[in-house]
Amino acid sequence: MDNLSTTEENYIKAIYHLQQADSTVSTNDVAAKLNTKAASVTDMLKRLNTKQVLNYEKYRGFSLSDEGERVALGIVRKHRLWEFFLVEKLQFGWDEVHAIAEELEHITSKVLIERLDNFLGNPKFDPHGDPIPDSNGKIQTLPQINLVDMPIGETAKVSAVGSQSTELLELLTHKKIAIGTPITIKKKFSFDNSLEIETYSDQRFTISRELALALFVTKQQL
Amino acid sequence: MDNLSTTEENYIKAIYHLQQADSTVSTNDVAAKLNTKAASVTDMLKRLNTKQVLNYEKYRGFSLSDEGERVALGIVRKHRLWEFFLVEKLQFGWDEVHAIAEELEHITSKVLIERLDNFLGNPKFDPHGDPIPDSNGKIQTLPQINLVDMPIGETAKVSAVGSQSTELLELLTHKKIAIGTPITIKKKFSFDNSLEIETYSDQRFTISRELALALFVTKQQL
DNA sequence: TAAATATTTTAGGCAAATCTAAATTATTTA
DNA sequence: TAAATAATTTAGATTTGCCTAAAATATTTA
Known part of the structure; x- marks a missing residue:
């Protein structure tokens, strides 16, 4: 299940990050995070549910499925590698790179991201210190x-x-x-x-x- | 007029390239190039016309306006700079980079592309020898x-x-x-x-x- | 030049992603 | 626990981008 639109990917990523902060995530939380309306979120929850990336029962909440988490980690990996590239190679300040990485993270090529990773020296943390998942989705956590x-x-x-x-x-x-x-x-x-x-x-x-x-x-x- | 969708940009680019090869471009030519149907092209021609990037009169043909050409050159510039990056920095073969650059060329940040240009040493030609327009859209042509x-x-x-x-x-x-x-x-x-x-x-x-x-x-x- | 053919456009419909307003379900509070 | 409030979902519209089939226009050919 990798034929996801940019919008679908953005929902998955938003849910992933909200889940990290607080394991119970609401429709309104997602709407707030994505600057959209609750009704739009409900529509998308139904779509993502049929695509197997969510566990969803209406009125009773939702969370990412294992597959959804895998997808989310892939996006986070791309986002953070691109941020590393922008700061290390193109001399951006770390406060400038987020918006650009939001676009770059949706570039689909798998081999591109593996080569970028190598080109950058396989960094484990992005310019903010956030961990970069490896190609299997494994995150190196620091005490x-x-x-x-x-x-x-x-x-x-x-x-x-x-x-x-x-x-x-x-x-x-x-x-x-x-x-x-x-x-x-x-x-x-x-x-x-x-x-x-x-x-x-x-x-x-x-x-x-x-x-x-x-x-x-x-x-x-x- | 820079609030153009990826699809709109792709039409502009297709028309630009077809115009280069043969100054008179038809609805069918564009449809063939973009793997779509003539009716869809007509829809888009009307949209691009209202957005001032085309000179269009129905049944009588169309061409890019000056603004449309400016937009096209901006996209070509991004495409070729990214191709250069992929070949020079990430060791791709030139036959592998086109599809990836088709995605990267739609990343919007202006400052990104200027920094990428500097990072790459302001190349004038891409890995296939095609000229890279400068930030003003000027192309260096070689005899x-x-x-x-x-x-x-x-x-x-x-x-x-x-x-x-x-x-x-x-x-x-x-x-x-x-x-x-x-x-x-x-x-x-x-x-x-x-x-x-x-x-x-x-x-x-x-x-x-x-x-x-x-x-x-x-x-x-x- | 009139008929045949090719090209382009219109009409009408569909899916994705969004919205507002109204209805439904859940939660809180008196 | 029943009423009030909050959260969520549904209903119905809108825009973008695409389609097929049919109509309109242009071009070619006999």
């Missing part, structure tokens, strides 16, 4: 914690960010922090909950609690 | 001749190929001839019209008339 929860003296690498705003990107660019940057907690100030951190040997400075809350770190390899 | 018409002793660079078949690609790959390869005519054999040519200092061999007819060369820089 990551919020930077504010890291003990003093420990070092870990930035593995994800809590927002994709231009404002955050600007701040991180200025402080030379990116996915993969190693950070050591040097001191915690209880007055304003700011943190003194060290990134590279000579880079030591203070960051606000707001910024620390937006950073997630891991000790695993990226 | 090129068929290889069989090049005089003995002269050298010129391969600038285009007459077919995009897998068979031709296979032969050229084997003989290490590509777009840009310099060729010198060493001898012409009238018995079978074969040509002895030299590509690089130590590469001298004979090619058939069939192959020579499929190669176009230029003395200009590529």
